[in-house]
Structures are given as C-alpha cells and as structure tokens.
Amino acid sequence: VAVMYAGRVVERTSGTAIFDDPQHPYTLGLLGSIPKIEEERERLLAIEGSVPPPFDLPSGCRFNPRCVFVADECRTIDPPLRPLGVGHEAACLRAPVEELAA
Numbered sequence: 001v002a003v004m005y006a007g008r009v010v011e012r013t014s015g016t017a018i019f020d021d022p023q024h025p026y027t028l029g030l031l032g033s034i035p036k037i038e039e040e041r042e043r044l045l046a047i048e049g050s051v052p053p054p055f056d057l058p059s060g061c062r063f064n065p066r067c068v069f070v071a072d073e074c075r076t077i078d079p080p081l082r083p084l085g086v087g088h089e090a091a092c093l094r095a096p097v098e099e100l101a102a
Helices: 015-020 025-032
Strands: 002-005 008-012 082-085 088-090
Touching: 002 025, 008 025, 015 025
Parallel strands: none
Antiparallel strands: 002 008, 008 088, 082 088
16 A cells, blocks of 8 residues: 655555554544544544645655644655565654654
C-alpha cells in the first residue's frame, strides 16, 4: 500500500501494517477520519487545512503546514522515504511517531 500526499508517496508498507502501525502523520490523519460504527458522531474528524496546489507547494515536507507533529526542520527539509522496519517506509523526519501520538 502506498499513501500519497501532494503528488508524493509519504508511506509505503503492506496492507495490514498501514492500519496496525501507521508512521506518517498524514496516514494517521486519514485513518483517524474513518467513521467507526460503534461511535456516534455528528461530524467526522478532519485533517486541518487543505492540500496545497501543485504550483505553490510549501518548502520542506509538503505536509508540514497541516502536520500536528511539525518541527522546525520539517519546514526546510523534504524528507525521502526511509526504512522503518521490514517492508515499511515513511517520508517523515519525526517517524517513528508512536511517542509523538501518545
């Protein structure tokens, strides 16, 4: 499974790992917006902000203006996909995100 944001792959792994161990903040946001049958909500959770237009991409990580885990280096460094485990890659300077999401 590959998760894309603003024209780039931001996470790549097996189908089950994407649900069990998401490592990019965008993937976490996507999974968090899936409605759950056992929870009643009037509105779905949403990722703040909008996808940037292709002619006006931000510097650094393309997701940084919307990221809840953003750090200063995210605004200047465009992270490549890097291995985080067997068959799991994410383009995030803050990954692994377990400690950040706690």
